[in-house]
Amino acid sequence: MQKIIMPKIEIKNFGPIKDVTFGIKDYTVFIGPQASGKSTIVKLFYYFRKFNTDFVRLLSLPLGFKTSVDQLDISHTLQQLVCKTFHDYWEHKAFFIQDFNITYNYSNQTYIKLICKNKELYAEYSTDIIKLFEESRQHLMNFRKQGKLKPEYYDSPMIVAYHNELRDKANKFFGNWNMKYIPAGRHVFPILKDQPVFIKDKFVRNFSPEINYIKSEWENTPKNNSSLITKQKQIELVQLILKGSYSISGDEDGIMPSDFNEVIPLVYASSGQQESLWVLLSILNTFFSEEKYCYIIEEPEAHLFPEAQRNIMHLLTYYVNNKCGNQLMITTHSPYILTPLNNLLQAYLLGQNKSKHDNVSKIIDPKIWINPDHFECYYVDNGNIESIVDSEVKMMNLEKLDNASRIGNDEYDKLSELED
Amino acid sequence: MFTKENLYKNTENLDTNGNVRIDMTIVCKERNSEYRYHNRLQKHVAKIKIDGGLISNDQERCDWLLINWDDGILFFIELKGSDLWKAVSQIQTTIDTVKTNMLQQFSFKNINVRIILSKNQRPDYKNDARYKKLEQLIKEKIGNIRNGNIRIESRQMQENC
Numbered sequence: 001m002q003k004i005i006m007p008k009i010e011i012k013n014f015g016p017i018k019d020v021t022f023g024i025k026d027y028t029v030f031i032g033p034q035a036s037g038k039s040t041i042v043k044l045f046y047y048f049r050k051f052n053t054d055f056v057r058l059l060s061l062p063l064g065f066k067t068s069v070d071q072l073d074i075s076h077t078l079q080q081l082v083c084k085t086f087h088d089y090w091e092h093k094a095f096f097i098q099d100f101n102i103t104y105n106y107s108n109q110t111y112i113k114l115i116c117k118n119k120e121l122y123a124e125y126s127t128d129i130i131k132l133f134e135e136s137r138q139h140l141m142n143f144r145k146q147g148k149l150k151p152e153y154y155d156s157p158m159i160v161a162y163h164n165e166l167r168d169k170a171n172k173f174f175g176n177w178n179m180k181y182i183p184a185g186r187h188v189f190p191i192l193k194d195q196p197v198f199i200k201d202k203f204v205r206n207f208s209p210e211i212n213y214i215k216s217e218w219e220n221t222p223k224n225n226s227s228l229i230t231k232q233k234q235i236e237l238v239q240l241i242l243k244g245s246y247s248i249s250g251d252e253d254g255i256m257p258s259d260f261n262e263v264i265p266l267v268y269a270s271s272g273q274q275e276s277l278w279v280l281l282s283i284l285n286t287f288f289s290e291e292k293y294c295y296i297i298e299e300p301e302a303h304l305f306p307e308a309q310r311n312i313m314h315l316l317t318y319y320v321n322n323k324c325g326n327q328l329m330i331t332t333h334s335p336y337i338l339t340p341l342n343n344l345l346q347a348y349l350l351g352q353n354k355s356k357h358d359n360v361s362k363i364i365d366p367k368i369w370i371n372p373d374h375f376e377c378y379y380v381d382n383g384n385i386e387s388i389v390d391s392e393v394k395m396m397n398l399e400k401l402d403n404a405s406r407i408g409n410d411e412y413d414k415l416s417e418l419e420d
Numbered sequence: 421m422f423t424k425e426n427l428y429k430n431t432e433n434l435d436t437n438g439n440v441r442i443d444m445t446i447v448c449k450e451r452n453s454e455y456r457y458h459n460r461l462q463k464h465v466a467k468i469k470i471d472g473g474l475i476s477n478d479q480e481r482c483d484w485l486l487i488n489w490d491d492g493i494l495f496f497i498e499l500k501g502s503d504l505w506k507a508v509s510q511i512q513t514t515i516d517t518v519k520t521n522m523l524q525q526f527s528f529k530n531i532n533v534r535i536i537l538s539k540n541q542r543p544d545y546k547n548d549a550r551y552k553k554l555e556q557l558i559k560e561k562i563g564n565i566r567n568g569n570i571r572i573e574s575r576q577m578q579e580n581c
Binding site (some may be wrong): 340397398406416 | 505547550553
């Protein structure tokens with residue numbers, strides 16, 4: 001009997017997705033043809049994880065979303081919260097043409113259900129969320145009765161306590177995650193550096209400030225000798241992939257190639273360097289931080305040679321294993337992203353045997369062994385997902401990826417039949 | 421299917437007395453792929469046709485089986501085509517047909533898989549659940565598996581025994 005894993009998401013009829021249900025593990029990979037819905041799935045996951053922030057914002061002083069205490073009511077404001085935020089991410093009416101429903105279970109009791117019927121969007125909340133909303137509303141009504149809603153009271157112990165309690169309860173229900181979404185198409189940012197440009201896609205648009213944040217965190221994070229030594233392997237991987245090191249001085253940033261003493265400005269760096277730089281720096285920053293993160297990365301392989309694809313998967317695995325609670329979700333087109341993971345899964349399984357542990361460690365660093373219980377890989381196509389991890393040998397079966405080679409092989413065999 | 425009678429019936433290199441001949445070289449050939457067994461230690465090695473011989477029903481099967489009767493070693497050989505996983509599947513189905521008690525009955529000690537493709541396979545094929553399952557099948561039948569049990573090459577393979 002399959003154990004039900006939480007959190008769980010259920011998507012019916014949204015975008016290219018027909019019927020998808022799965023529990024979310026710490027390390028998840030989605031592979032499949034373009035436009036199959038991989039991106040849709042991970043974006044929804046991001047949306048529901050981020051909902052905590054929106055919920056708290058709605059009920060914190062000053063009240064978010066241009067609401068007032070009078071307007072706070074379940075059927076109206078809580079409904080509108082979903083409509084506002086969801087439409088922000090999925091703007092185009094094409095998404096709402098067909099009826100859909102999406103249920104996200106934060107836990108067994110806590111869930112949010114989005115229903116689209118006749119092009120209108122509704123939300124259904126679990127009772128604990130509704131109760132929290134009601135309690136907060138009561139608190140705010142009381143504050144108003146006491147005349148304490150004005151900005152000068154925001155620092156008062158009563159209001160501070162209210163905010164802390166709201167945040168704690170929301171974290172308990174929705175989970176508390178440092179969410180990072182790294183979209184595909186990120187290499188345009190260095191190119192568009194000085195041009196003002198409006199990007200329609202909110203996920204990509206949100207990434208622009210994130211880049212500045214990555215840069216400033218990189219500059220400001222204290223990197224003393226001891227932490228640099230323990231993170232030696234990770235830093236080496238980054239330099240291997242970048243073929244150099246990232247350098248920032250004032251406004252100019254660029255890459256100093258390993259075999260060259262000048263810094264090449266980022267706009268002139270290769271597309272592989274530009275595309276991978278943000279992923280690499282952002283992930284590297286997490287090693288120097290105490291917090292736990294949840295990363296969603298689209299196409300980490302973009303513009304990278306197969307060997308570099310393997311290196312980036314090793315780096316991402318260091319990240320997941322670095323702290324209990326770190327999570328990773330990636331979408332990919334590349335078999336070169338998957339095959340290194342099979343070895344890491346195998347290493348974990350063999351390494352559980354005490355007599356083999358040390359020998360396996362000599363071949364593969366235990367810090368990147370992947371526990372199959374915390375890992376999943378889904379093939380996305382035709383609106384559905386299918387796990388490609390073989391339950392018996394706990395490795396991925398890459399049959400679904402072979403189609404292109406199979407067609408090529410068929411052609412080859414037919415041609416060779418015509419040879420003398 | 422894998423009775424001693426059937427195995428001998430489908431053996432191509434019997435002498436006039438119906439015993440397995442000692443051949444210096446055994447060659448299995450198909451269009452662009454060739455397998456050469458160099459019988460240096462001069463054992464009784466039978467060349468048995470599986471596809472269209474030992475197995476004549478509709479099931480998936482590989483091309484040839486070499487049996488070293490003296491040492492109890494089997495060689496399952498697949499030569500056609502360029503699709504590695506199809507070859508693996510054909511060999512797997514054929515090996516599955518050989519019941520484990522039959523292996524013990526004939527004192528077969530070792531099973532070898534030999535796949536000769538008509539073109540080069542991308543080198544990372546071992547990193548796949550399908551390869552692991554083939555290894556496990558062999559382990560199941562004979563108790564363990566070593567590096568030489570599975571060989572996959574393109575165009576030509578030499579076996580020195």
